[in-house]
Amino acid sequence: MSFLDLPAADGGMKRYSLRGGTSWARPAAPLTSRTVYAAAHVIPEVGADNTPGAPAVLDWDSTLAYRSELWSYGLGVADAMDTAQRGMGLDWAATQELIKRSGAEAAAVAGSGAAATAGKSVRDLLACGAGTDQLDLTALPSGRAGLDVVLEAYREQISVVSGAGAKVILMASRALAAIAEGPEDYLYVYGTLLAEVDQPVVLHWLGTMFDPALAGYWGSTDVARATEVFLGLIMDNASAVDGVKVSLLDASHEVSLRAALPASVRLYTGDDYNYPELIHGDGTHHSDALLGIFAAIYPAASAAIQEYDAGNPDAGRAILDSTRDLGLHIFSAPTFYYKTGVAFLSWINGRQPGFQMVGGLQAGRSILHLSRTFELADAAGLLEDPEEAAHRFGQLLGTYGVGV
Numbered sequence: 001m002s003f004l005d006l007p008a009a010d011g012g013m014k015r016y017s018l019r020g021g022t023s024w025a026r027p028a029a030p031l032t033s034r035t036v037y038a039a040a041h042v043i044p045e046v047g048a049d050n051t052p053g054a055p056a057v058l059d060w061d062s063t064l065a066y067r068s069e070l071w072s073y074g075l076g077v078a079d080a081m082d083t084a085q086r087g088m089g090l091d092w093a094a095t096q097e098l099i100k101r102s103g104a105e106a107a108a109v110a111g112s113g114a115a116a117t118a119g120k121s122v123r124d125l126l127a128c129g130a131g132t133d134q135l136d137l138t139a140l141p142s143g144r145a146g147l148d149v150v151l152e153a154y155r156e157q158i159s160v161v162s163g164a165g166a167k168v169i170l171m172a173s174r175a176l177a178a179i180a181e182g183p184e185d186y187l188y189v190y191g192t193l194l195a196e197v198d199q200p201v202v203l204h205w206l207g208t209m210f211d212p213a214l215a216g217y218w219g220s221t222d223v224a225r226a227t228e229v230f231l232g233l234i235m236d237n238a239s240a241v242d243g244v245k246v247s248l249l250d251a252s253h254e255v256s257l258r259a260a261l262p263a264s265v266r267l268y269t270g271d272d273y274n275y276p277e278l279i280h281g282d283g284t285h286h287s288d289a290l291l292g293i294f295a296a297i298y299p300a301a302s303a304a305i306q307e308y309d310a311g312n313p314d315a316g317r318a319i320l321d322s323t324r325d326l327g328l329h330i331f332s333a334p335t336f337y338y339k340t341g342v343a344f345l346s347w348i349n350g351r352q353p354g355f356q357m358v359g360g361l362q363a364g365r366s367i368l369h370l371s372r373t374f375e376l377a378d379a380a381g382l383l384e385d386p387e388e389a390a391h392r393f394g395q396l397l398g399t400y401g402v403g404v
Helices: 060-072 092-110 143-163 174-179 183-196 223-236 251-260 275-280 298-309 313-322 324-330 335-348 358-364 367-379 386-399
Strands: 003-007 013-017 036-039 076-079 126-130 167-170 201-206 241-247 266-269 288-291
Touching (some): 003 367, 060 076, 143 167, 183 201, 223 251, 241 251, 266 275, 266 288, 275 313, 275 324
Parallel strands (some): 076 126
16 A cells, blocks of 8 residues: 545545655664653553543553663653643553553663663653642642642652652642642742652643643743742752753743753753754753653654764754654644644554553544644654554544545
C-alpha cells in the first residue's frame, strides 16, 4: 500500500501517497549535550472499562515496553505526568503502581550496561510527578488547615516517587490553586517541601492551556507577577531545585526566565510549540527538555541530540525543525487533548494493541485531526513501518465510515 485515501476538510476524500520511513539510529553512547526527558503516556488493557470515571486498568507489558523503547534511544522518561493522563483518567491507585513498576524497570535498565544508558542512575532515567490528585477537592478545608492537607498529600506522593528511586517532579496542584489566597500560600507549601526533600527536585509550572483549573498559579493571573514569585522561591531554595519545567507555550518568557535562573538550576522546556529554538539555544543559554512531544517523536529527538553531542548543532536543529509542524498539530487547541495524538502514533507504530486510552480519551480528537497527524508523522519520517501504519489507520477510517 503506497497510498491511503484520507478524509478532506471539505467533506470529500483525497489520495495521500506515503513518503516512507526514516531509519533513525539509536545512540552508541549516552546523550550528553542536553538533559532530555520524554513524558510518556499509558496504555490501557484492551478489555478494560475505559469509560470516564472508571478506575484505570493498564496494560503493564505495553506501558513498560514503551518506556524501555524511549530509554533505548537515550532519552529519560518523565512518568506519571499530564501525558500519562494525571487529572484526566489516571487515578492515584494506578499512578502509584505505575511509579513503582517504572522505577523497577529503570533500575533494571540502569544495571544492564546498555550503550544508550551506560552509567546512568535511576534518577537520570526516570523522573515522576508528585502531586495532590488523591484529594477530594470538594472536601478541602480553607485557610492554613487546607494548606496543611495539601502538604500531606504532596508528602505522600513524594514518598512514593522517592521510594521508586526516581527524581521527584513537584507537579502543579489543582487543590492548592483552589484554596490559595495569594503568593504567600504557594510559598508556604513549596518552601516547606523544598526544605524537607533529600534530593533536588523539578518544579513544574503548567499553564492553563494544559489545565484550566490552574489559573492564577503562584498567586496571580499576571504572568510577570507570578514569575517573580516563582523565581524568588527558586532563589531561596536553589540547592533543593534540580530544574524547572515551564509549560506556558511562551518562548520569550522562557528565554527570560532561563537567563535569570541560578547556574545550578536547569530550565527543562515544556514548550511543545517552540522546542527547536529553545533546545538549540541563543549562544549563551539553552533549554534542556521535559516534553510530551518527545514521546511522539522520540527517534528524531534522539537523533537531534546525537547531532548536538557530535558538534553539529545546525544538523540537530534541522531535525527538530522537521518535527515542528507535527508538534504544533498534536498540541493544537484544545491543547489538553494532545495525549490522544501521542497514543495514536504509538498505536499506528505498533507499540500498543489498540487505539484506546484510559477514560476513553481516544475520542478527544476528530478523525480529520488524526488524518492530519498521520500525514505529518509520515512527512517527518516517524512512521516506523509506513505500510503497516497505513493498514492500521485504514481500519480505523473504516470504523468511522470514512470511504465506505
